[in-house]
Structures are given as structure tokens and as C-alpha cells.
Amino acid sequence: MSDEEGVLARVVHEITDYVGAGLSVHLVGPRGSGRSELCALVADRLEDDGLPVLHVGGHRAWQIEPFAALTAAGIGGATPAGARRTIGEMTAALNKQVENGTVLVIDDADVLDTYSVGALRNIHRQRRLLAVTSSRHQHPVAENTLMLGIAPSVQVRTPTLEVDEVHEECRSILGGPVEAGSLARITMVTGGLLGLVRAIATIGPRAGVLEQLDGLWRLPRRTGWAPELASAVEPLVAGLDQEAWDAATALAVTGPVPLDEAEKIIERRVLDALFAHGLARHSEDGPGSGVVGLYPPIIGDYLIAEGSAFGLVIARNHLATEQRLLDYATHRPRGADAALLHQRSLRQMADTVTRARSRWTEMPSAETALPLLMALRNTAAPRDQIEELERRTPLADRQESAWLLAWFASWKAIELGDLDAAKEVLDRGLERLPGFAATLEGARAHLQFQTEYVPELPTVEPSPRDEVGTEVLGVVAAERLLAAGAVEQARNLLEGQQPQKPYPAGVHAFLTGLADVLGGDVDRGIDSARDHLEAANQGDSAELILIHSYLSVLGLSIAGRLTEASQVAFRTLSSSSVAAHRDLAHTGILTLGAEIAMAQGRPEYARSLASQIGGAKVPLGPWPGMVAGIMAPSSGQMPSLKELCELVGQRLDAGYITGGVFLAVEAVERGANENKHIARAAALAAETESPLLQGMGAYAATTASGDTDGLREAIVTLADAGALVFVTRAAISLAILQREAGDLAAAAETLDMAWERSEISGSRAGMFGRAVTHIGLSGRESEVLRLLPDGPTTASLAADLEMSTRTVETHLHNISRKTGVSGREDLTRVASTWLRPIPNGDYSAGVRHFTSGS
Known part of the structure; x- marks a missing residue:
């Protein structure tokens, strides 16, 4: 593999392997997907392997010129002025040129002139040619194409780059890592097409599309489009007639829509033309008939800015009468489907903000403010908009007002990293709403648990009006038990609770799943997390999406199911509905995702994820992986082993035994031997009700002391707890x-x-x-x-x-x-x-x- 092949190396190897086996290859892909580059790289690889190669290229402007492609490739030699080569002469010249096992590499074979196609097919009938041809998708397939004339052959599609490959390409151009959320957006908006990824990475910094902040390249939240990118997109839409141009513009404005809805906006024959041109895709990853949208989605950004005025009118007329919104977040699309549904999600979020703001403006109250607060956070709204919402929303002596204050406090503590400001909000709430003290004190304890230490359970007695307070206090009691490893006590408590408010109910489900994981029933915990993640994706709480995703990633990684864990992490990090949030679960997902990438042998992607963990406003959290300081400290230096062991002690002092034990294993694998904090973590783990923590504590203690017999016993305990990843790490x-x-x-x-x-x-x-x-x-x-x-x-x-x-x-x-x-x-x-x-x-x-x- 040469350095020039980069992210295309896998496909180059696949194609040359087929050629080596005596099979011709038809390479199919849209413009901007790297077809021409792949042809050149394949030709270079074949020549390096000692095979003679003949390069031929098609061009639409040459299609009416007989034998234009063959003549341009040097076949037939010069002809006298005004004379044309006969079919016999060109066939003989071509036959001589492809002797001795020559491989033909034919780029843009779909636009070869028909005379050249005829000559090539005629030679193939006489003696089988070996060829690598490239073309766009042809729907329907033309009868006279070379793609049908050379056999036996296989079809290979140009690659749709995954996020780690997009990162590799961007980093090579930008010279630095890209923030994970921005990386996901680049992947989605380009559809993973190599040419568009390169265009954004190359033009983006100069056009303001990409900005560097704290060592990371980011897409500004306001937009991912600039007029300078138009020249990269225009080749994709070249050749559309006026009707198709109008239709594509209308589809750009409405965004991906269900198939039956697309047929209301665009005539069927015109829609078919967009499909045939490769610009429209139909994803079946949603309910019903799926959705239809432009691919790659960046075409939509281009057409909204540069498209047809008539198409804009078509879209506006449709949107005035049809406002149905669908949710496809529970599905797991990839590639083009993921790009379409990501674009749909962005549109839905913007619509949600508009509707919630309208209701709040008409009637400002706690009841209308909370949905708007959620929507603003989901769309990464500027801080001043949320502060305006807080300032202008009147409070009444009602449960909803206390709950709204708890959410404002959470926003200040977690997303702004200002716990003092959060406590001030709750203190003022206690003065104004004393009848809902349980909600407010429970919220304070929950925030302290997330950001400082394991607090005492508030002694406040909920009033009959304060039903939410009872639920929040129940959450705090259960999370305190799980932090200490008291799994069975936590399970008994959780089984007796049935919270009704969405957030307490979601955290209750998270804690129940976590109890399963810590209790040795990892598969049950994983299944629970996945079920609740799907339910959360249908709601409007990014916090619940993140905690259930975090638990899914944690459980899957503990079980050793690294590929599945990596996929869940990526889907969450790239989801529009959670991209704006930087809470502790987000930090945990980044941490675990980077750990998984490193275990998979993808160090560059791991560094990309880890490099942004330092941007977390709250550096420490209660659960495994929620320790930003050791991942990307502001100094840029990894903590020393002594500092890591001290961090284990700090976690234990704060009451986070579960997180401290995980960190102790980390310290031991990095070389910690006899250390008081490691010994303390192991001793505390042995006293827990968690088979997983018991096994991890024994692993840490025996490894630190060099006790191989004890380590073998710890491996058995970890295996019984379903912790395959720690079984493997302990075996190492x-x-x-x-x-x-x-x-x-x-x-x-x-x-x-x-x-x-x-x-x-x-x-x-x-x-x-x-x-x-x-x-x-x-x-x-x-x-x-x-x-x-x-x-x-x-x-x-x-x-x-x-x-x-x-x-x-x-x-x-x-x-x-x-x-x-x-x-x-x-x-x-x-x-x-x-x-x-x-x-x-x-x-x-x-x-x-x-x-x-x-």
C-alpha cells in the first residue's frame, strides 16, 4: 500500500485482487466519490506489480467524435488531415495495443463514444479483455454501454467514507484533529464522498466554514455552508433540465420527506429523473415507506442558496399545507441513509424550536417554558436566549415552576460548569416556592452527586403537592447506593419506585440497567439500555438519550462487544438531537469511545475523540469514564502515575467507589504497584455487592502485588460477571x-x-x-x-x-x-x-x- 492511496487503499486492494484473479471490474459511484482517483491508483498498483496498463478516458464532449477516446489514448497513430480511421484499422490498432496481458483502465466509461465502445466490445469477443472501468450509476442501464460488454466481471462501488476515514482525510489536510460533533456533521453533509470531504477541509478554513479553537477544528454552529463551496457541488447537479432543477430545489427546502409526500411535491416522472441522475435517494430506514431526499445533503444547502426561484415557491406552498414531522432516530442507518435522516432531524429540531417559542410567546409560563428550554438546548442556542427565557418566565406556586427551576439549575451546573449559580437558582426557589422544597433540595443533591461528591440524602419531607420531589429523592437514594456498590440494596429500592415524570423515570431506568451491569447480568443491562435509548430517541430529552447511550456503550464494552459499542457511541455523538450537549454522560461516551478505538487499533480516531474531552465544563463525574482530566488535560501532558493514583484516592474520598475501582484498574495497568489508594480501592470493592467490582478489585490488587494465582482467580470472577473485556485485559x-x-x-x-x-x-x-x-x-x-x-x-x-x-x-x-x-x-x-x-x-x-x- 502506498501513502498516496490513503483512505482508498482498501478499495484499491480489492480491485487489484479481482484483476489478479482474472476478473474485470466495473467501478461504480457518483461524481465526487473518487472514481477517477481510484482508476489512477489502481493503474499505478498494477504497473508496480509488473502488468502493462493502457489508460483510456471517456468525455461527454467527445461522444459525437468517432474513436475519440481511443485516439486520445494514442491508439491508431496520426491520421492525414481530413481522413478518418476505418473500423477495421482502429480494431487492428487496438488489438495490437492490448497484446501481452495488457489491462485496460477506462475512466468515465459511461461517456465513451459509441465507436470506441464498439471496437472494445469487438476485441473482447475475439479474445477476452481484462479491464477496470468506471462510471456513474446508470438507471436504467443503457444497452450500448461498455459496462455490459466485458465479462466475466464484478461490480465494485466507490467507498462511502466512515467517520474515522473522514477524520484521517481532514486531519491530513488541516494538520490537526476535528471536534467529534463537527466531524460527524462533515461526514453526514458530504455523504462520505471523498471529493466533498476534501473540498470542505481545503476551502473551509478560508471560507469560515471551519474554525480552529483550543486545538480542534470545528464547524461553527450557525452554518456549514459557504458560497465558496459552490464549485465543489455544481458538478453534481450539472446536466439537470429545468424541471429537475425546480424539483431538486423544492426537495432541498422541504428536506427528506416520506415517499408519498415527495410525490405530492414533485411529479413522478421528474422524481424518477432525479433518481436516475443519482441525486435523489430513498431510505427505507424509517417507518412506513421511508424518506426521499437529496444526496449528498450538501446539495440541498447549495440549492437553497443558488437554486430555482420557482422551486422555492413549490416548497413554500407545500409547507403551508403539510407540516407532518416524523422521527427516525430509533433506527440505525448508515452511509447515504444516515445522511438523509440526519438532515431530516435538523429540520425537525428547528421546527420544534419555532413551535415551542410561539407557544411561550403567546403565554409565558413554566408549562410553556420547559419545552422551549429543551428545544433551545437541543439546537445549541446561544446562552442569551436561555437567559432571556429564565428572566421573562413568570413563576406560580405550582409544581411546574419548581421543576423548571431545577432544569435551569441543571443547565447552569452541567453545561455552564457554574455550580454556585445553580445553587443560587435553587435557593431563590426555596424562598418563593417552599411547598416544593423536596423537588428543589432533591435537584440540589442530584447536581452535587453529578459534580462534587456523594451527598447525604435530604431529610426534607415531600408535601402532598410535591409529587416530583418524591421521585427525585428516590433517584438520589438509588444513585448513592450504586456509587457505593450496594447493588442489591439499590435494586430493592428501585423495584419499589414508579416515577411518572419523564426525567426521573429515565434516570430510574438508567440506574436499574446500571445495577444489572454491576450485578453481573451485563446482557440484561445492555438490553434495558437499548430499549430505553430507543424510547428516549422518540422524546425530546437529550439528557436521557445521553445517559442510556452511555450505559449501552459501557455495558457493551465491558461485555467485550467492541464493534457494537463503537457504533452506538458514533450514532450518539453524531446525532443532531444531542450534539449541543456537553454533559457528563457525553464525556463518558467520548472516553469510552476513545478507549474502544484504541483497543481496535485505531489510534488516530481515538486521539480525535480524546482531544476534545478536555472541553467538558465539569471535569469529574460519578460513573466510569467520567474523568476528563486524565484524557485531555489543559497542559497537554498525561498525568503521572502518582497523580493517577491520587485521583483514585480523590474519587474514593468523594464516595464514588464504583468509578474509583475502574480508575484503580487503569492505574495498575499503567504500572502502579503497591499503593495505598489502589489497596483501598481493592478493599472497598471486596465489600461491595457487585461481582463485577469484586472481580475488578481483585484484578487490581493481585496485579499490583504480582500474585499470578490470585490473578487467575480474579479472571474467573470477571468471567462469571460477564466482563469479557476485563477478562482479556487481566489475561494480558x-x-x-x-x-x-x-x-x-x-x-x-x-x-x-x-x-x-x-x-x-x-x-x-x-x-x-x-x-x-x-x-x-x-x-x-x-x-x-x-x-x-x-x-x-x-x-x-x-x-x-x-x-x-x-x-x-x-x-x-x-x-x-x-x-x-x-x-x-x-x-x-x-x-x-x-x-x-x-x-x-x-x-x-x-x-x-x-x-x-x-
Whole structure:
């Protein structure tokens, strides 16, 4: 793989593999997807492999010129003025050109002139050609296209970049990381098309679309569009007739709509033309008939600014009579579908703000203010709008007023990081609304639990009018128990509660699921979190979406289901409904997401997530992963081991035993040995009612003391608790202890078993980085090891690495000596499993664990 291939390397490899197997390849994709670049990269790779390549390119302007494409490729030679090559002459010239196994690489094959198509198909009938052709999607397929004339063949689609690939491309252009929410928006608005991603990354900083703040590139909240981007979008809509131009503009304004609604806005034949042109997509990831929208969504931004005036009128007339809004957030779309539904979500959120503001303006009250407050937070409204809402909303001696004050206090404490201001709001509320003291004091205790320490349970007795106060106090009582690891007591308490208010009910469900995870029933906790996450996505509370998503990611990662956990994290971080929130669950998702990415061997994406955790207004929270300070401190330096152990002690002093035990495991894996805070965490874990915490505490204690027998027992406890990720991590620690004791063969067997039993985790080479670091291969030894799975002989290895055969044999001997693995076959096996090197990976303790759940 060459550096130039970058995010396209996988597809280049796929295409060249097919060609190597004797199959032609039809590469299909829209404009801006990298088709031409892929053709060039494939040609370079084939030539590097020693195959002759003939480049041919189609061009719409040449379609009426006979043999234009072949002549431009140098076939047939010069012709006398006014003369034309005959079909026989061009066929003979082409036949001579493609002798000796030449591979044809034909870009824009869908716009080849028909004479060139005929000559190529005629040669193919005589003797099979091997070709790589590219074209746009053709619906319906033309009869005279070259894409039907060369067989046997396979179709390969140009890649739709995932978020980590978009980050890789953006970072290479911008020279720095992109904030995760902005990264998700770039992925969605471009539909993952390489050309558009590059356009935004290249033009964005100069056009004000991208701004750098605190070392991170961000999309300003006001817009993701600038007129300077028009030249990148115009090729996508080139060739539309006036009716299609009007229709596309109307669809841009209305946003993705259900199919039956699209047919009310646009005539069926015109809609079909947009589909045929590749500009309209139909996603079936919503209820009913799915939605129809423009793809990629950035086309909509362009048309709203530059499109048809008549199309704008069509859209306005439709919106005046049809305001149905649908929610597709519970589904899990990818690629083009995700882009369409993301765009739909943005429109819905803006509509929600408009409606809520209208109701509040007509009748300012606590009842109308709270929906507006939620909507403003969901859309990242400026601070002054929320402060105006607080200032101008009259309070009455009613439950709703006390509940509204609790939400204003939460906004100040969590999103602004101003706990004193939050307490002032609650103090003033107690003076004005003494009959609802339980709601206000319960809210104070809940905020203290989230941001400071585990508080005492308020002794206030709820009045008969204060039903919400009873629910909030119940939440505080349960979270205090779970923070201490009193799982069974918490379960008994939660089973006796039935909160009705959405937020207390949502937190009650979160705590119930967390009790399952800590209690050793991880799968039940995961299922509960997923069910409640789907329900939360249908509501309007970003806080509930975040806490249930956090629990899903935590449970899935503990269970070792890393791929699923990563997908949940990404969907949440890219969701329009939660992108504006920077609360503790958001920090936890970023932390756990970065840990998962590192375990999967994606260090750059992990760093992208971790680099923004330092932007959290509240640096510490109660649950695992909610510790921003060790991830991206303002100094840019990772905390020392001593500082990390002190943080364990601080968490325990604050009453957060659950979070402290997770952090103690982190410290031990980074090298903490005998330490009073680690010992205290282990002792407290042993006294809990949580099999998971008991196993983790035993893992930390035995690893710190070097007790291999005790560590084996801890691994059994963790396995019984369903904590596969910690079983794997503990096994890696066991192997390191075995190596330190000089038993390298046993350590290799332990790592073999850990790798095999962690198959459910999918990509997981990064998780074994501590073992790779401990083995300590040299750079040249790593190069030899990297090539082993491809099966070269020692002689070919020596040639590839420009070494002598003797030197290669010496390196292989040293690798065997360091790893405890002997024999070429076994070395090859471990080179493709737990000893596999990670590109751009850094396995040093300070980097490998900079994202660990804590």
C-alpha cells in the first residue's frame, strides 16, 4: 500500500485482487466519490506489480467524435488531415495495443463514444479483455454501454467514507484533529464522498466554514455552508433540465420527506429523473415507506442558496399545507441513509424550536417554558436566549415552576460548569416556592452527586403537592447506593419506585440497567439500555438519550462487544438531537469511545475523540469514564502515575467507589504497584455487592502485588460477571507477569488463549499493545514480523527488506527468543493475531491508556 492511496487503499486492494484473479471490474459511484482517483491508483498498483496498463478516458464532449477516446489514448497513430480511421484499422490498432496481458483502465466509461465502445466490445469477443472501468450509476442501464460488454466481471462501488476515514482525510489536510460533533456533521453533509470531504477541509478554513479553537477544528454552529463551496457541488447537479432543477430545489427546502409526500411535491416522472441522475435517494430506514431526499445533503444547502426561484415557491406552498414531522432516530442507518435522516432531524429540531417559542410567546409560563428550554438546548442556542427565557418566565406556586427551576439549575451546573449559580437558582426557589422544597433540595443533591461528591440524602419531607420531589429523592437514594456498590440494596429500592415524570423515570431506568451491569447480568443491562435509548430517541430529552447511550456503550464494552459499542457511541455523538450537549454522560461516551478505538487499533480516531474531552465544563463525574482530566488535560501532558493514583484516592474520598475501582484498574495497568489508594480501592470493592467490582478489585490488587494465582482467580470472577473485556485485559496482565517471571512460553500461551476467547470483540489488536510493548521488538524485527503473514520465503524477505538472508534469520531467531514462540508457522500465527503491529500505533503506557474507562 502506498501513502498516496490513503483512505482508498482498501478499495484499491480489492480491485487489484479481482484483476489478479482474472476478473474485470466495473467501478461504480457518483461524481465526487473518487472514481477517477481510484482508476489512477489502481493503474499505478498494477504497473508496480509488473502488468502493462493502457489508460483510456471517456468525455461527454467527445461522444459525437468517432474513436475519440481511443485516439486520445494514442491508439491508431496520426491520421492525414481530413481522413478518418476505418473500423477495421482502429480494431487492428487496438488489438495490437492490448497484446501481452495488457489491462485496460477506462475512466468515465459511461461517456465513451459509441465507436470506441464498439471496437472494445469487438476485441473482447475475439479474445477476452481484462479491464477496470468506471462510471456513474446508470438507471436504467443503457444497452450500448461498455459496462455490459466485458465479462466475466464484478461490480465494485466507490467507498462511502466512515467517520474515522473522514477524520484521517481532514486531519491530513488541516494538520490537526476535528471536534467529534463537527466531524460527524462533515461526514453526514458530504455523504462520505471523498471529493466533498476534501473540498470542505481545503476551502473551509478560508471560507469560515471551519474554525480552529483550543486545538480542534470545528464547524461553527450557525452554518456549514459557504458560497465558496459552490464549485465543489455544481458538478453534481450539472446536466439537470429545468424541471429537475425546480424539483431538486423544492426537495432541498422541504428536506427528506416520506415517499408519498415527495410525490405530492414533485411529479413522478421528474422524481424518477432525479433518481436516475443519482441525486435523489430513498431510505427505507424509517417507518412506513421511508424518506426521499437529496444526496449528498450538501446539495440541498447549495440549492437553497443558488437554486430555482420557482422551486422555492413549490416548497413554500407545500409547507403551508403539510407540516407532518416524523422521527427516525430509533433506527440505525448508515452511509447515504444516515445522511438523509440526519438532515431530516435538523429540520425537525428547528421546527420544534419555532413551535415551542410561539407557544411561550403567546403565554409565558413554566408549562410553556420547559419545552422551549429543551428545544433551545437541543439546537445549541446561544446562552442569551436561555437567559432571556429564565428572566421573562413568570413563576406560580405550582409544581411546574419548581421543576423548571431545577432544569435551569441543571443547565447552569452541567453545561455552564457554574455550580454556585445553580445553587443560587435553587435557593431563590426555596424562598418563593417552599411547598416544593423536596423537588428543589432533591435537584440540589442530584447536581452535587453529578459534580462534587456523594451527598447525604435530604431529610426534607415531600408535601402532598410535591409529587416530583418524591421521585427525585428516590433517584438520589438509588444513585448513592450504586456509587457505593450496594447493588442489591439499590435494586430493592428501585423495584419499589414508579416515577411518572419523564426525567426521573429515565434516570430510574438508567440506574436499574446500571445495577444489572454491576450485578453481573451485563446482557440484561445492555438490553434495558437499548430499549430505553430507543424510547428516549422518540422524546425530546437529550439528557436521557445521553445517559442510556452511555450505559449501552459501557455495558457493551465491558461485555467485550467492541464493534457494537463503537457504533452506538458514533450514532450518539453524531446525532443532531444531542450534539449541543456537553454533559457528563457525553464525556463518558467520548472516553469510552476513545478507549474502544484504541483497543481496535485505531489510534488516530481515538486521539480525535480524546482531544476534545478536555472541553467538558465539569471535569469529574460519578460513573466510569467520567474523568476528563486524565484524557485531555489543559497542559497537554498525561498525568503521572502518582497523580493517577491520587485521583483514585480523590474519587474514593468523594464516595464514588464504583468509578474509583475502574480508575484503580487503569492505574495498575499503567504500572502502579503497591499503593495505598489502589489497596483501598481493592478493599472497598471486596465489600461491595457487585461481582463485577469484586472481580475488578481483585484484578487490581493481585496485579499490583504480582500474585499470578490470585490473578487467575480474579479472571474467573470477571468471567462469571460477564466482563469479557476485563477478562482479556487481566489475561494480558497475567502474561506480562509470566514474562517478568521468565516463563515466556506460558505467557505466549496465555496471550494465544486471550486472543482466541476475545473473538467477540472483533478488531482488537490495540488491546494487546501492553504485551507488544513489553516484548520490545526492534524496528527491524517489527518489519520482519509484519511481512511474515504474507508467506514469503526467507530469501524473498531478505530481498524485500534489502537484508542478507543471514540477517533475516537472526531477526527471526531474536523474535522467537523475545516472544517465547518458536517455529515459522507459530510466528506467522502470532504476527497476524496478538503480536500484530498497529500502523501509527504508540504502545507506550502513557499513550495506550490515555483513554481507558475510569
